Amino acid sequence: MLILILAYYLAQSAHSEAGPIAAPIELRDIASCDGQRRQRTLANIIWSCLSTIVLCTWVAVHPNVQFRPEKQGQGWFEKGLWNPLHEAVTFKLPLFLWALLFPEYILSWAVRQYLQAGVISKQVPRWTRTHGNFMIMGGFHLFRLPADAPSIPLPLKSREPSNFINPAGIHNREDEIPVCPLKFEDFPVDILRIIAPTETELKDRGKSDSLTKIIVLVQTLWFVIQCIARGTQKLPLTELEVVTLAYATLNLFIYIFWWDKPRNVECPIRVYKTxxxxxxESGKEAEGWEGNWVWRWVQKVIAYSIGAQDHYVKLSAECSIPTFWSGRVENRLLADAGLGPSLLGSAFGAIHCIVWSSVFSSCAERIMWHVSCVAMIAVPFVVTILCVVMVVGLRKSDVFDGWNAVILIICSNLLMLSGWLYIASRIVTLVIAFAALRSLAPAAFTTVDWTTFIPHI
Incomplete structure (x- = not known):
């Protein structure tokens, strides 16, 4: 809401600054040239772009389950106002800002979860990718029952008792002690077949349905079609519309890969032990950061760039699932998951080049826009090189040596040196996109003549 209010204020101030020039352009010059063609206002442009960006970014992100233990004796203020506000400020808003500044990283996260959910779904009978996504996102959380609470051990296929139990009597659920989120390797398959909900039940836990997703896709595609139509009729796009087009294109892929992931699940399924x-913790033991501080930084840059940071997380020591947890994806899948998003990240930057030769308000703005475009293309391309080296190197062995190791170190150093430039480029393009609204070209206010797309004689 604050963003929309700020946008409206900018629209009004920009319109007032351009008063002596904008009025003749909008009402006389264009009207006389295009006859009865309708004109759009500055407020229309801003509203269309901001609504598309917010809708694409906010709705497209499907976060993991952020489990917070329930507190007893909460008042109406804490339960109804403070807790939702605290969650929005500390979790949802940072994730939204991350998606604005690094949308290709969110895309790589979605691709990793998509691939890993497919691997998990094949290991349990009648499981779908929705089940796999629910497992990865922290949908199962371990609790301990109170010492005096009766329970029944869940049976395995071998008829031997397991460590997992079902409550068998009456007890206060607030007395249950949360332990940690669980991953797929912590469960026997027999237990998962007993406790896992059906696909319909999992989708019911989410805060969106197929209709909502279709509405978002229609809104996104409609904006993309309008931009294509303006290009077809030689009508210019504003810098803000180009930025919006880039976000809409990338978020479209994010939404596709997270189509089967439940959205905004707040409460995990409780799994019990006495x-x-x-x-x-089952499965492969978490790795540790090794070597001196220089090599440790190189390791972290590589790990977080390609999404391998989960291999260094001990999940049994966490109170909730990590924000960007995707499961401990195999290295070969990591390389595949990073290759496509990094290429799309470069394409995201390339879309900003649509207005490369446009007339900017000042020479400084033009130079900053050009430098930002180059940075947004080059930095993701460095990640692409990392992924290609991984794909090639992992076909030979699980250890990187020789030229593969040299290239990895060089690319890691480039990422560390250019990371600040990449972040600055994101911010600069957003600022210039709004600043450019103060002096738009006359044709920018002209709407698309849709009748030209209808076949006629």
Whole structure:
């Protein structure tokens, strides 16, 4: 809402600044040239762009489950106002800003979860990719029952008792002790077949349905079609519309890969063990950051760039699933998951070049826009090189040596040096996009003549 209010203020101030020039352009010059063709206002342009950006970015992001233990004795202020506001400021808003500044990283996260959900769904009978996504996003959380609470061990196929139990009596759920989120390797398949909901039940836990997703896709595609139509009729696009087009294109792919992932699930399914049962994290043990601080930074840059940071997380020590958790994806899948999003990230920057030769308000703005475009194309392309080296190197062995290791180190250093430029480029393009609204070209206010697309004689 604050963004929309700010946009409206900018629209009014920009319109007032351009008063002596904008009025003749909008009402006389264009009207006389195009007859009865309708004109759009500055407020129309801003509203269309901002609504598309917010809708694409806010709705397209499907976060993991952020589990927070329930507090007893909360008042109406804390429960109804403070808790939702605290969650929005500390979790949802940072994730939204991250999606604005690094949309290709969100895309690579979605691709990793898509691939890993497919791997998990094949290991449990009758599971779908929705089940796999729910498992990855922290949908199952381990709890311990109170010491005096009766329980029944869940049976395995071998008829031997397991460490997992079902409550068998009456007890206060607030007395259950949360332990940690669980990953797929922590469960026997037999237990998952017992406790896992159906696909319909999982979708019911989400805060969006197919109709909502279709509405978002229609809005996004409609904006893209309008931009294409303006290009066909030689009508200029504003810098803000180009930025919006880039976000709409990239978020369209994000939405496709997260189509089967439940959105905004707040409460995980409770999985129980007794108060005396121990929990040992299953699967491969978490790796540690090794070497001196220089090599450790190189490791972290590579890991977070390609999405391998999950291999360094001990999930049994976490209170909630990490924000960008995708499961410990195999290295070969990581390379595949990073290659496409990094290329699309470069394409995201390339879309901004549509207005490369446009007339900017000042020479400084033109230079900053050009430098930002180059940076937004080059930095994701460095990640592409990293992924290509991984794909080629992992076909030979699981250890990088020789030229592969040299290229990895060079690319990592480039990412560390150019990371600040990449962040600055994102901010600069957004600022210039709004600043350019103060002096738009006359044809920017002309709407598309849709009758030219209808076949006629």
């Amino acid at each position: 108060a005396t049962a121990s929990h040992e």
